[in-house]
Amino acid sequence: MAIILGDHQYGKAENRIVRIVRDTPRHEIRDVNVSTCLRGRFDAAHLTGDQGEVLPTDTQKQTSYAYAKTVGLASLERYAHALAVHFVDDVEPVDQARVELEEFAWERVSVGGAEHDFSWVRSGREVRTVAVTVDADGSAWITGGLKDLVVLKSSGSEFHGFLEDEYTVLEPTSDRIMATSLVAKWRFGAVDVATFDFDAAYAAITTAMVETFASFHSLALQQTLFQMGKTAIEAVPELVEVRLSAPNKHHFAYDLARFGIENHNEVFHADDRPYGLIQASVTVEGAPDAGPAWDQYSGLV
Structure with missing residues (x-):
């Protein structure tokens, strides 16, 4: 051998x-x-x-x-x-x-x-x-991105109509808190490194994604991620792909009924784990091959 x-x-x-x-x-x-x-x-x-x-x-x-x-x-x-x-x-x-x-x-x-x-x-x-x-x-591959972007909206998010089996206990909802700590990475196509304004592109991309998160009425976090990637590419046409990773930072309505207090989606328990992890890529059709663009630094020293 x-x-x-x-x-x-x-x-x-x-x-x-x-x-x-x-x-x-x-x-x-x-x-x-x-x-x-x-x-x-x-x-x-x-x-x-x-x-x-x-x-x-x-x-x-x-x-x-x-x-x-x-x-x-x-x-x-x-x-x-x-x-x-x-x-x-x-x-x-x-x-x-x-x-x-x-x-x-x-x-x-x-x-x-x-x-x-x-x-x-x-x-x-x-x-x-x-x-x-x-x-x-x-040949050069340039990617930008961000991590630890914590965003939350107290309304404008639904989750219902999902597949159910004998182990499903989750209640459908038409009004929930949506929160995540976003990781996003984006890949540029052909740009002139010497002249392209990467700082302006970063500002435009982050603004587009945050505004989309806030304003888009979501039926699922998956849907929101696609829209965020889509608006980022529309804001900066030099992008050819956006990848997003979003842990669902769950907020559960706290049971105050046992104290005789009504809780109409006002008091929540923020639960850090376990959590749903939603990931997606949004790509321009016909974009050049990613090559080693997405390789992750391994920490080898």
Whole structure:
């Protein structure tokens, strides 16, 4: 029986980088987690322990920090693309590089009604995510996204007419709380990395999804997810696919009748587990193949 080496990769996970731009009295801040992952001709390292083709993960870390200065973080996607291109073009054994980012948002402190030039408080209702994969032939796959976006609506959501069997005890409802902690990822088609406004696209996508969640009268969370993906693509035509994952954060009307108190969908118990997990992708028909766009960084260090 032959035993062979399978797929392998390595990188440096979660380099926490804070970049301050202080060229003017009004400073700017970007705060990110950067993870790098390299794939290529590293068989010897696994099979014989030969490290001759292995760029140390510490070097990947140092490069990530250096690029935060030389390339900058004004555009997260451009930074990730430049870093991935460097590893593929300048490190000979590397055939493919992936860079993933998480951004932690800050907002300016207001002093006397005016924004302070160099003080912030942590903000952000969600964590922004970016991933860029670059191949040796120059092909690039760019994805954006978010996680931990917690949204809730107290009405405008129904759930009834579902399949039932001998174990079904859930009561149908035409008025319920709908809440979730959304994870969304989107894939761009052909865009010019140097000129495309990724920040504006992020704002348009998140606005479209949140407004759809709020305003769309839902017969099921599945239906809402499709509509959110659809409106995101309509808002940013450069998108070719949106993937959504939504744990159903259940809210159950609390039994107050035993105390002689009426509860007309006003007092709830928020139950964190178990929970329904609804996932869907919304794709432009005829979109280019995803390739390695959706690969997940594995945490290998």
